[in-house]
Amino acid sequence: MTETRVERKERTRRAILDxxxxxxxxxxxxxxxxxxxxxxxxxxxxxxxxHFESIDELGLALVDESFTSLRELLRSARTFDSPPASDRALFLAIVDNSVKALVSHVPKAERHFRFIARERLAGSVPVRAAVRHQLELIERELATDIARVPGAGGWSGEDLLILANLLVNAMLSHAEELALAGGREDVVRRIEGVARRQLHIVLIGALSWDSSR
Amino acid sequence: MTETRVERKERTRRAILDxxxxxxxxxxxxxxxxxxxxxxxxxxxxxxxxHFESIDELGLALVDESFTSLRELLRSARTFDSPPASDRALFLAIVDNSVKALVSHVPKAERHFRFIARERLAGSVPVRAAVRHQLELIERELATDIARVPGAGGWSGEDLLILANLLVNAMLSHAEELALAGGREDVVRRIEGVARRQLHIVLIGALSWDSSR
DNA sequence: CTTCTCGGTGTACAGACGTACACCGAAACT
DNA sequence: AGTTTCGGTGTACGTCTGTACACCGAGAAG
Structure with a gap:
């Protein structure tokens, strides 16, 4: 026998998900x-x-694996090859690294990102609830990352969540645009530029707003 | 006769849309x-x-009327009872007025706002295309509004569009949350606070970023 | 008053839908 | 070697789907 039974089953399950x-x-x-x-x-x-009792149950499985892709993106965004020492350089590196992570991860799992963005709003009640719950977790996770931005000391936990919410929404929108771009280099570069400037502006705004209280 | 024929037809058409x-x-x-x-x-x-040749054609009609609601929101956001004189006060009034417009308009047409956000990602090809096109126009419209923020002189046309894009995404997300809140006062107030702080941060960020170039 | 227009009706059909059921054959267990 | 487990098959059903067609009756037009 070339294939065990659980392997076979898993293979069909994957085929259904795909x-x-x-x-x-x-x-x-x-x-x-x-x-x-x-x-x-x-x-x-x-x-x-x-394999599944209903389309909804299939949907819940897809939610799970889609958020695995999204978490990998977050993980990549916070991981540096060589973190700069100065605050100014670190700040710029964080922005750059985040945007690079977005652009490099989306094409690898664009169906996952699109699935999240779409089913968040268009899913059945259980699917939508699952996506919303996972997105809340993602926002919390992103909030702890944002707390490491140089100068973030003055941000409260609530501030961090509000920033994370803003950035997650922007990210999902850009992911959709990147997926639609289909790898066309000029379009990708334009989206990358927009995402970079938006992230830059938001972080600077949060820093200024913080010091203006 | 109590009702003319075109009135009758229009009434059923409306019933179908509703x-x-x-x-x-x-x-x-x-x-x-x-x-x-x-x-x-x-x-x-x-x-x-x-009345309609297909569900898609119905969808296109819904896109049209939904964006009428969205445009009313934008219009309300840029309309002041009594515009303050000082830059500082005007800035704060713009933020406040925009958020108030969001919170007061969404409940009046929440099905329209949700429709836009949902069909933007989940619609059939023609419906999705129509929503995306209308959203582009909305972003342009919002960009010209943002250009009136005190201190916006340094923002290029591209900057304005990038800001508008960020704000439109946030707005649609908040509209969905407001619709889900179903008028529960505490929830509405929380969303209002989040929206206000996000708008505040973005505008301050854009102003700081502008002067840091 | 007669004729035309046209929004809404009722019937009809072929195809797709979810799902129940009995069945098969090979891997897994004893 | 004999038995059990179980993923995949094939048939069969009642329901829902889009849409074609002939028809009706009241408002509009002459």
Whole structure:
């Protein structure tokens, strides 16, 4: 035997997840039919039930794996090869590193990022709830990262969450734009520029606002 | 006769639009069926065709009227009862007025705002394209408003668009949150506070960033 | 008053939908 | 070696879908 049974099962499960993600490129999850997914996988409709009880349950699994991609992006954004010493240089490096992480990670999992942004608003009740919950966690995670920006000492926990919320929304929008750009170099560069300036402005604003209280 | 024929027709048309908006509270437009809409209106399925050729065409009509609501919000945000004289006071008044406009307009047309945010990402190709195009116009419109912020002299046209893009994304997110809040006073107040601080930070950041070039 | 227009009705059909059920064959267990 | 487990199959159903067609009746036009 070349393949164990659990391996086989896992392979079909993956195929279902991939098929759903692909079909979701052109329509929201709620518009997918179980038969459509099964046909795309090349499997009989009832086989779907061996892996998921419903389209919603499929959606929850996709939420999970999509947020894994998003967390990797955050992780990459806070990881430096060689962190600069001076505050000024570190500040600029943080901005640059974050934007670079965005641009390099989105193409690797653009279906995940688009799925999050879309189902956040268009998902069924359970799917939407799951996305919203995960996004809250992401905002908390991002808030702790932002707290490491030089000069962030004056930001309260609430300030950090408000900043994180603003940046997460911008990030999801840019991710969608990057996915739509489809790798066209000039478009990608333009989006990168917009994202960089927005992040720059927000952080500077937060620093100024902090000192103006 | 109590009602002319064109009035009658317009009334059913409106009923169809309203029914679709209501059904879209719980599902994306692409997941609606023509029969579902017809049943909600209380009309036979084939009557739908007297007004729209397809669900997509219905969607385009909804895009139009939804953006009318959004434009009213922008208009309200830039309209002052009594504009302050000093730069400092004007700046604060702009922030306050914008946030107040958001909080007061969203409940009056929350289905429109949610429709825009949702179909922007989840719509069929033509609907999505229409939303994206209208949002571009909105960003341009908002950019000219931002240009009136005291101290905005140093912002280029590109800067203005980048700011507008950031603010539109934040606004749509807050609109969704406000709609979900369903008028609960404490929640509304929290969102209002978040929106105000974000707008404040962004504008201050843009002013500082401008002078740091 | 007669004729035309046209929004809404009712019937009809082919196809897609979710899902229940019995079944198969090979991997896994004893 | 014999038995069990279980992912995938095939058939079968009632429901819902979009849409075609003939029809109606009241407002508009002559």
């Amino acid at each position: 098929a759903a993600l692909e079909l979701c490129e052109t329509q929201p999850l709620a518009a997918l039919s179980l038969r459509q997914v099964a046909k795309q996988v090349g499997v009989v409709p009832t086989a779907f039930y061996r | 029914a679709a908006l209501e059904l879209c509270e719980t599902q994306p437009l692409a997941a609606l069926s023509l029969r579902q809409v017809a049943k909600q209106v209380g009309v036979v399925p084939t009557a739908f065709y007297r």
